[in-house]
Structure formats: structure tokens, C-alpha cells
Amino acid sequence: MKRAIIVINAYTKRGSELNQPRRLQEELASLGVEAEIVRNSPAVLRAEADFAIYLDKDKYAARALERRMRMFNSAAAIETCDDKMLTHLALAGFPMPETISSLLCYTPEAATSADLLGEAEARLGYPMIVKENFGSLGAQVYLAEDRRELEELSERLKLRPYLYQKFIAESRGRDVRAICVGGDVVCAMKRTSPDFRSNLSLGGKGEIFEPTEEIRSLCARVCAAIGLDYCGIDLLFGKEGMLVCEVNSNAFFGGIEAVTGVNVAATYARYIFHEVYGSAPRK
Template sequence: MKITILHDLIRWEEKALYQASLKKGLDVSLIDIKDEFFDVTKDYDSKFGDVALQRATSYYKGLHSAAIIESLGVKVINSSQVLMITGNKLFTTLKLKENNIATPRTIVAFSPEKAIEAFKELGEKAVIKPVLGSWGRMVALLDSYYSAKAVFEEREYMEPIYQVYYLQEFVKRPPRDIRAFVVGDQVIAAIYRHQPSGDFRTNTALGGKAENCPVTKEIEDLAIKAAKAIGNGVYGVDMMETEKGIVVHEVNGTVEFKNSVSVTGVDIPAKIIDFAIEVAKR
């Protein structure tokens, strides 16, 4: 069986997936999509193997290259449809709502004036996020009218995607959130992500600390439900603990796991490769 790992940057995760593939006796190759061109009028290309893992950090490059490779008859994890949804926070929220999955109250506006009204509707304390983006970049806590007004006005001079004002209520929670790792129909591990001092964001890329989180029935059921709402694949389902229960605020379709392997003791790369083998055989 041949497996390809598609990337635009080789991180610890891509190296670990490569080594896990070798240990299982697979024919595996790393393909940098920046070094390729794709003839979209062609049929099957054996270069991309029986199954491909899409690991590109770029939303646009990952989404479009996945769609092209699928058109060649190759199975891609995660699929272009999944990547389109998980790479866009608004699309993810709509899927969660459609499937009755608890998620923070979210309001979207398309002008600074209406964004201010949305901010007031949320009690003048809210979190603004770019609909596209990862690692907590450009996520801001708005806790006053003047700070919100300044952020909204500044976004009008940025790229058009930042003029989609995606606002979520500020959720009262412990100084941490939960990331559950879903592979296929199983929750294989979970971590707490503790926010660093002086920041409300829990992203490990910003200094958040990972700690093993026991997978309770509530976490397992909610993570599986969120994953199924989007489609079969590999996910990091992000959750917050609230007074009314756990809510899902994001679902990651190109999830990182370097810090999670060490704290959970779970061989996440091996689990992903096992899943890829199953998908290839279907």
C-alpha cells in the first residue's frame, strides 16, 4: 500500500506520520505541494498513492490541492469538503448548529456599524475571531465599546476576509479548554490546554500548556457528534467547560499533536496511519 503525506511545511507531526508509516511497512512519501503542478484534466496519478494525508498549513493550498487529488481518484484525509468546513469558523459553527451541538452564541456582521450592534447584543464583552486562521492569531477579547470600535474600524482597511465580523460570546470557563482527538469514529485522547499568564487564549502555539485530560463519556459523546456532523476524518475538537455543560467552539481539520503525544502517552501518529489504511481498503 502506498501513502503520501502532503505538506507545505515539514513539522514534527509530518515526520512522526512518516516514521509511523515506515514502521507499518508502507510505501510512504512526503510531497511538498509547493513543488508540484497539477494537470487537472488528467485521470488517476499513481504518484499520490492509495491514500493521501493532507497536512498543509495553508487553508487555501490544502483545500484546493485536496480537491485536485480527489479528482484524480485518490482518497484524501481530510477531504476537501471537510477542510472547507473546518478551515472556516463560520462554516463550522453552522454545522454545529445544524446538528444541535452546544456551541457559544455567535453573531456575524458585515460592517463596523452592525458589528458594534452585535457587540452590544453580546453584553459588551465578546471574542472576535477571523473566520480563517489558526494558532490563535488575530483572536481578540473585546471588553469595552472603545476597544471594539477601534478593532472594527481597523479591519475595514485589511483584506476583505477580515470584514466578516465573527463574534462569539465570552464564555465563563476555567483558565483552560479541552482538545479531543477524533480519528474516524473514536476519541483516542484528549488534553487540557491551559492559558498562559496574561492571555485568555489557550493555544499551545502562544504558550498554552498541555496536560492529559481523561476522556469522560460527556467529552467522548460530544466529540464524536461534532466529528460526525462534518464527516469521517481526523479532528481536534475544541471544547470549553461551562456552568451549563461542555460546549464545542472549534473543530480543527489539520490538527497538530506534538505536545499531546508526550502528555497523553497515546501514539497519535500510529492511530492516524491505521485509520488511513482502513480508508484505503474501503
């Protein structure tokens, strides 16, 4: 019997978070793999399975589980993508918006470093993107229009890791989301929004987008550099070509499946089958 576990967050209450694991479970079942959906817990570390699809972001449990079985994605890749500054550092040399890391602060009464603010202002200009290292659905991404807003945001975020980033004005409210499996772009959509962030969760609209050779090769290189089996890459339209905005190791695929008609779950399940069992699935 071929067995797998699909690990989800221990505490999540959002029913929508069950769509993704259920779709993967279904597709694996059609390939003869019995996959159990489990909430993260100490018992998960004792599970007997050929592999895990890890849809949580708990990096500690991921590392522990990886001692016992092949993980999709690997614990290291999940950790790198979860933290936007770590992603940026892992992709040194790639086309990306210029980025400056905040400085670790554990002194609440201290003012934000004037050196840091001065450097960000001089190198990145306004409006400037300010982003928390840990965030999703656009909710922890901000735009500072001037020095006062930059100072306010910096003060508010001071005790958390965050970054300053050049605002790619040509790409305001639009980007490309590409879903990759094994380094190949399996589908892509262009997202457009009245907001400066193009996330569908904030009112962005997706339309099918034929990935160019430039996008395919950039995405393949990103996947190889971080060691990703599966991901969603956000790409910005820069003056001189596409720029990597961020990489989501646990990208939701429901929205993009609806827009593009591509069965992402089936593609990913077949890829995993081949990786684990060394042969192509029979159907």
C-alpha cells in the same frame, strides 16, 4: 506495493511542520505503506498513490486531488474547519458559544455597520470574543472589553471575514483539546493559561485529561457532522456543559503526544490502513 502521499504546504519554511508528516510516514512504513512527503505543486495532481494525507489547507488543490484519490481528511472537511464561521454553521444545533458573523465589506472607506455592532453588543455583551474566520495558534483571536475596543477591532478586521462570539467567562484561559480518529477520542488534555486563550503556543500548559462520556459523544457527533477522519476539537467549559469552540482538521499532535503519552500517529495510520485496504494492519 502500497503507496501514499503526504501533502504539505508549498511554501512553508517552518522545519517544525515536517515533524507531523515524518511521524506519519514512519508509522505507515511500519504497516507496509510507502508514503512520500511532497510539497503541494501541480505535479502532486499527477501522483500515483492509494491515498493522500493532506496536511495543507489549500482547498483548491485538495478538491482537484480528491478527484483522483481518497483524502485524509476530505477536501470538504478541511474547508469547513479552516473557516471558523463555516464550522459554526456546519454545527448548527450543537452546544457552541453564541456567534454572529461579520458582514462582507469591500469598501475600505465604509464604517463598520452600526446594526452589526449594536446586535453584537446587545446579544453578546462584554468582554466579547472577536475572531478572524481564518486563524490558528490563538493569534487571530481577540477580546474586546468595551464599545471602543469593539469598534477598533471591527475597523481593523473589516476587509477580512471575522465573527463576534460570546465570551465563556467560566472557561477563561482553560479548555480541553481532544484528538479524534474516526470519531473516537484517542487522547485529551486540559490546557490552562494566564492568557484568556489557552493555546500552548501562547504559554498554555497541558495536562492529561480523561475525556468524559459527554465529551466522547459530543466529539463523535462533531466528527460525523463534518465528515472528519482526524481532528483536534477545542472544548470550552460552559455553565451547563461543554461547548464546541473550534475544530482543527490538521491539529498538530506533537504537544498532546508528549502530554498524554499516546501515539497519535500510530493510531491514525492504523485507522487509515483499515479505511483504505479494508482490513486491519497485520501488526
